[in-house]
Amino acid sequence: MSKLGYPFTLGVASGDPLPGGVVLWTRLAPEPLHPDPERPGGMPEPPVEVAWQVAEDEAFTKIVRQGTAWATADLAHSVHVQVDGLRNATDYHYRFSVAGPFADKGAPVVSAAGRTRTATGSYATDPVTFGLVSCQRYEHGYYTALRHLAAERPDVVFQVGDYIYEYGKPKAPKPGRYVRPLAGGEAECRSLHAYRNRYALYRTDPDLQAAHAAAPWVTTWDDHEVRDNYRGVLPGDGSDPAAFLHRRTDAYQAYYEHMPLREAPGVKGLQLYRLRPYGEVADFLVLDVRQYRDDRTMLGAEQEDWLLSRLRATTARWSVLVQPLFFSPRVIPGRDPKVRSDAWDGYPDLRERVLATRPRGLVVLSGDVHDHWAAEIKADPADPASPSAGVEFVGTSVTSKPPATDAAAVLAANPHLKFHDGRRGYVIGTASRDGFQVSHRVVESTEVRESPVSTAATFAVEGTALRRQDVSAPQV
Structure with missing residues (x-):
C-alpha cells in the first residue's frame, strides 16, 4: 500500500463528559472531500489501528490512559473512544497517532492535541x-x-x-x-x-x-x-x-x-x-x-x-x-x-x-x-x-x-x-x-x-x- 497523506485533517474532539470519563473522537481522512463514495476521506477499505493517549500535561510526560482503537470503513474510519477512570472535574490533554501507510520515515503520525475536562x-x-x-x-x-x-x-x-x-x-x-x-x-x-x-x-x-x-x-x-x-x-x-x-x-x-x-x-x-x-x-x-x-x-x-x-x-x-x-x-x-x-x-x-x-x-x-x-x-x-x-x-x-x-x-x-x-x-x-x-x-x-x-x-x-x-x- 502506498503512503497516504496526513490523516488528521478533520482535527480532534472530545465530548459527552461524565464524572471520571469522556469520549475522544477523530476521523482519518487524508483527502477529506474525496469524490469516490467507496473511499470516504480518500481512505482505503482496510481497518486502521489508531493509538490514543490521555495525559495530565500538555507535553504528555504524565500519561494516565492510553490504548488503541480500530478505524473501520463502515464508519468512514471514525474513532470513538470511551475513556473512563479519570478524576472528576479535571483538565486532561489527549492525542491520536497512526503508523502503517501514514508513517513518516517509520515514525507514527501524531494528531494535534486537544484539551478536555471531566464533569x-x-x-x-x-x-x-x-x-x-x-x-x-x-x-x-x-x-x-x-x-x-x-x-x-x-x-x-x-x-x-x-x-x-x-x-x-x-x-x-x-x-x-x-x-x-x-x-x-x-x-x-x-x-x-x-x-x-x-x-x-x-x-x-x-x-x-x-x-x-x-x-x-x-x-x-x-x-x-x-x-x-x-x-x-x-x-x-x-x-x-x-x-x-x-x-x-x-x-x-x-x-x-x-x-x-x-x-x-x-x-x-x-x-x-x-x-x-x-x-x-x-x-x-x-x-x-x-x-x-x-x-x-x-x-x-x-x-x-x-x-x-x-x-x-x-x-x-x-x-x-x-x-x-x-x-x-x-x-x-x-x-x-x-x-x-x-x-x-x-x-x-x-x-x-x-x-x-x-x-x-x-x-x-x-x-x-x-x-x-x-x-x-x-x-x-x-x-x-x-x-x-x-x-x-x-x-x-x-x-x-x-x-x-x-x-x-x-x-x-x-x-x-x-x-x-x-x-x-x-x-x-x-x-x-x-x-x-x-x-x-x-x-x-x-x-x-x-x-x-x-x-x-x-x-x-x-x-x-x-x-x-x-x-x-x-x-x-
Missing part, C-alpha cells in the same frame, strides 16, 4: 462554565465566533443543532449568503456520501477545529442535519416517506461519524436525549426534538416520560433544558397568529406538562432562530401576569443569517421577552450553587475571518427572574 462528581458544588452554540451554516461566513469561544476555554460546550446545513448552492445567492463555497458537493445532501463530505467540509475549518479541541462538546441535532422541518419519519414536504427514511438513516450515520458521542446508531435510530449531571449544581437535560415527533408529540412518549421524571426527581440547584427550539411563547405582530408547530408554541400541552413538574431552578438553553433572546418563562404562558417559573436564554447563530425581525415590536408584544440582539455569536455562562449568569457574545462580521468579539448583554438569574447586569448595549 464534577455527584455531591460536588464546583461551578460549571459552559458555551452554547448553534446554526453554523458554512457558506454564510467564517466561524470567528467559535475561535473566540475556544479562547474562553469553557468546561463544556453545548451545540443545539444545525451543525451542518443540507442545502445546495442557491442559483442566485443573496449578498452575504455565499461567503464561502460549498467545496466537495454543491448539490443538496441526500446520500451518505454527500452528508459525509458536508461534515468533512465543515470540519476542515480551523476555528471549528479549535473550538472542539478547546473543550468537550455535548451535541444534539435540529432539522438541517437531515432536512429542513422534517418530523420524525416524515420529510415535511409531502415526498415519499420510504425514500426519506433511507435518507434520514444515512444522515444519522454521518452525524454519529463526526460527533464525539457515546451511543452508536441502532435499529431504532440514534438516542441523543440524555442527562449530563454536574454535581449538586446543575442537571443538563439534553433533548431530541426531531427524531420522535409527529403532529401530536414533539418528544415521543418515551423521551417525554424520561424528561418529566428527571425534572421531578432532580435535586440539583438548576434544571437546565438543552434543546434547539424557542421554548417561550412568541407573538409576532403582523403575522398569522396560527400556531407554528415547528417550535414549542406548536405543542402547548407538552410545555404545560413540563412546567407542571415545577422544575427546580428551571433554565432553558435554546437556538434555532439566529438571534439572541432572553426571556422569563411564565407559569401560565397564556397569562402574562402569571409568576415566572424559570428563564430562557436563546443563543444566536454562529454564522447563519437571521430572519427580518422588528425586534422592538416583538418585545413590546411579548413582555416576558427581555432582550434581543440580531448579530452572530454565542453564549457563555456559569452555573453555581449561588447563581446562574449568562453573557450574550457577538461578533461584528462573519464575512471576514478576523472580527472582534464583544458582549451584547449579561444577565443573572434571581429566583425565577432575570436581572440585567449591564446597560451598555441596546436591546433591539
